[in-house]
Amino acid sequence: MLDRRLIEEQxxxxxxxxxxxxxxxSLDGLLLQFLERKTLLAEVEQLxxxxxxxxxxxxxxxxxxxxxxxxxxxxxxxxxxxxxxxGEARVRELETAIDDQLLRIPNLLAADVPVxxxxxxxxxxxxxxxxRSFDFEVKDHHELGESLGILDFERGARVAGARxxxxxxxxxxxxxxxxxFMLDLHTTEHGYTEVLPPFIVNSRALTGTGQLPKFADDLFxxxxxxxxxxxxxxEVPVTNLHAGELLSGADLPLRYCAYTPCFRSEAxxxxxxxxxxxxxxxxxxVELVQLVAPEDSEEAHEALTAxxxxxxxxxxxxxxxxxxxxxxxxxxxxxxxxxxxxxxxQNTYREISSCSNFLDYQSRRAGLRYRPEAKAxxxxxxxxxxxxxxxxxxxxxxxxxxxxxxxTVVIPQVLRPYMGGLEQxx
Numbered sequence: 095m096l097d098r099r100l101i102e103e104q105x106x107x108x109x110x111x112x113x114x115x116x117x118x119x120s121l122d123g124l125l126l127q128f129l130e131r132k133t134l135l136a137e138v139e140q141l142x143x144x145x146x147x148x149x150x151x152x153x154x155x156x157x158x159x160x161x162x163x164x165x166x167x168x169x170x171x172x173x174x175x176x177x178x179x180x181g182e183a184r185v186r187e188l189e190t191a192i193d194d195q196l197l198r199i200p201n202l203l204a205a206d207v208p209v210x211x212x213x214x215x216x217x218x219x220x221x222x223x224x225x226r227s228f229d230f231e232v233k234d235h236h237e238l239g240e241s242l243g244i245l246d247f248e249r250g251a252r253v254a255g256a257r258x259x260x261x262x263x264x265x266x267x268x269x270x271x272x273x274x275f276m277l278d279l280h281t282t283e284h285g286y287t288e289v290l291p292p293f294i295v296n297s298r299a300l301t302g303t304g305q306l307p308k309f310a311d312d313l314f315x316x317x318x319x320x321x322x323x324x325x326x327x328x329e330v331p332v333t334n335l336h337a338g339e340l341l342s343g344a345d346l347p348l349r350y351c352a353y354t355p356c357f358r359s360e361a362x363x364x365x366x367x368x369x370x371x372x373x374x375x376x377x378x379x380v381e382l383v384q385l386v387a388p389e390d391s392e393e394a395h396e397a398l399t400a401x402x403x404x405x406x407x408x409x410x411x412x413x414x415x416x417x418x419x420x421x422x423x424x425x426x427x428x429x430x431x432x433x434x435x436x437x438x439x440q441n442t443y444r445e446i447s448s449c450s451n452f453l454d455y456q457s458r459r460a461g462l463r464y465r466p467e468a469k470a471x472x473x474x475x476x477x478x479x480x481x482x483x484x485x486x487x488x489x490x491x492x493x494x495x496x497x498x499x500x501x502t503v504v505i506p507q508v509l510r511p512y513m514g515g516l517e518q519x520x
Contacts, residue, residue, distance in 0.1 A: 095196045095458045102128050111202045114209050114420035124195045131188045138181040145174045197307055201455040203420055204429040210419035216432070217419070222403065223412030225436045226495060233501070234439035235493040236370040239265060241501055242519055245371070257360070257375045264519045268492070268505070269378070271512035272485045273353045276380040276405055280482055284401045286351035286382065291331035293354055294322050299334040302460030304426035304452075314357045314375075324357035328381035329479045334460055336385065340472055341464040347386040347394060351482065354379065371486045372444065378485040384478040385462065388454065391476035395451040399431045402447045402482045408508045411491050412436040414443055428453045433483070435491045446487045449480030 101108050105121050112119055148171040155164035208217045239245025244265025250258040261269055280286040294316070300306040305313065305326060316322040325331060332350050341348075355378050367373035382401060386394045399415065406413045418430040427450040434443035454474035457463065462475045496504040502520040505513055 095455065096199055096202065097454075097458065098128075098192075098196065101125075101196075101199070107202070108199065111200070114203055114207075115200055115423070116211060116421045117200060119199065121199075124192065127188050127192050127195075131185060131192065134181050134185050134188070138178055138185065141174050141178045141181065145171050145178060148174070194307075197301065197459070200425045201428050201452065203423070204451075206417075207423065207429055208417060208419040209421075211421040213419070213422045215419035216416040216422055219415045219417055219431070221412070221414035222407060223410070223436070225412050226438065228438065230499040232438045232494070233497060234370065235490040238493045238497055238501070238503065239371075242503065244268075244519065247370075254375075257373065259371060259374065264513075264516065265489075267513060267516075268509070268519070269485060269489055271509050272483075272488055273378065273380055274512050275509055276482055276485075277351060277353060279405060279408070280351040280380070280382065280401060284349070284404070286349040286401075289332055289335070289350045289352045291325075291328060291335070291352055291354065293325050293331075295325055295330050295334070296321050297323070299330050299337070299460075302334050302337055303330050303456050304459065305330060308425050312359050314359060325354055326358050327356050328352040328354040328379060329383060332381065332383040333385075333456060333462075333477055333479065336462055337460040339461075339463070341385075341462075341475070343387065343464055343466040343470075346464060346475075347384055347390060350383045352381050352383070354381070371490050374486060377487075379481050380483065380485065382449075382480050382482040385475045386478065387464070387466070388473065388476050391451055391453060391478060394476075394478055395429065395431075395449065398478055398480050399433070399449040402433055402449055402480050405483050405488075406433065406435060406446070409488070409492065409506045411488075411495055411506075413446070418448075424448070424450060426450070426452050426455055428455065431480075435487065436495065437491060438494045438497075444487065446491065447481040447483050450478060452477045452479075 096108065101121065101124065105125060108121060148167055152164045152168050152171070155161070155167065208215055236245070236247070240247070244262055246260040246262060250260040277288055281288050297306055300313070300323060313326055314324040316324070332352050355376055357376055360373055360375065382398055384394050384398055403413070403415070413433055413435045416432050416434060418432055423430050430448055430450040432445045433447040433449070435446040437444050453476050456477045457474040462477065463472045464475055465472050492506060493503050496506065498504060502518045504518045505516055510517060
């Protein structure tokens with residue numbers, strides 16, 4: 095969440111970010127609540143001072159033999175006490191309402207985030223590789239996977255419903271090979287520590303990273319216990335591993351990578367990408383998470399993005415990097431780069447990773463702090479994350495980019511050791 099003082103003292107800064115995001119949230123009610131709370135606290139403080147001073151007067155009156163006056167003052171102070179209790183109760187109500195509204199305000203935006211309504215205003219920064227030219231009719235991954243017997247959409251739907259897929263044989267092994275390859279790359283070359291987090295999280299963790307309350311409809315919630323949710327992304331459990339702790343500056347930066355399945359209802363997708371693996375209710379990712387000192391976060395953002403790019407480069411998949419505009423960036427992000435991989439069957443680039451810098455937005459929600467040095471005042475960490483990569487979409491890209499005229503698919507060289515030496519799927 096944003097710093098309450100920033101909202102109170104510089105509301106126009108927040109309003110400008112809301113406008114750029116095309117967000118219709120008004121700050122007026124929140125600012126009035128800030129003012130009411132401040133006024134009430136001052137009034138309660140005065141009443142408490144009056145009650146404390148009066149209590150001393152009562153004692154002095156009794157000592158002086160002025161019992162009737164003391165009883166009268168005691169009755170008056172009882173009413174003051176009721177006013178104090180009422181004021182404190184109202185302050186608590188206001189704080190609850192304020193906290194709820196603070197959780198619904200999106201992050202600010204970096205100065206260089208393009209302003210625009212939707213993805214059409216995103217700005218391409220760079221590209222890598224050249225899309226392959228085919229001398230035969232290109233098939234999409236859905237058709238390829240079914241013809242090779244490695245993707246079974248019908249049987250997946252039979253056991254779970256639409257947007258679930260069963261993988262068989264070389265398809266299942268390729269999926270596993272991708273996760274192992276990514277984890278090995280990030281832990282051995284990029285300095286990340288592998289984590290295997292819980293695949294179920296509670297509402298406190300989801301609130302800490304910003305999925306709640308904003309995206310409640312996109313989550314799968316368990317019935318018993320009802321405060322448990324299936325993870326929508328490893329970002330949630332991994333970022334919250336240090337929630338509520340006070341870390342040492344000597345511990346930073348912390349770099350974690352984690353493989354998890356991810357579960358999303360795709361409540362806002364409105365029928366998009368219903369065919370194939372692009373938008374599933376269950377998918378898998380290797381996620382990259384960094385917790386860093388504030389002065390290091392912009393450099394860390396560039397590094398994290400490069401780590402995700404390296405996966406695509408080693409897999410020899412053409413891609414581009416785009417900066418998301420103000421109308422397309424996520425609720426929590428201050429700045430975000432999307433990696434978009436080339437999909438021949440769609441003749442376009444599609445998102446395969448989002449690499450975001452949140453500044454201290456998540457840290458304020460989750461209580462992620464560190465002490466720069468001994469006796470220094472604690473500070474909020476900056477958090478970053480990105481997919482390194484989304485495994486299902488990577489599998490899609492491999493099938494489509496490495497397909498052959500005879501319907502076989504060549505395995506990228508870097509994955510063959512993970513595939514037992516298999517060179518192609520046929």
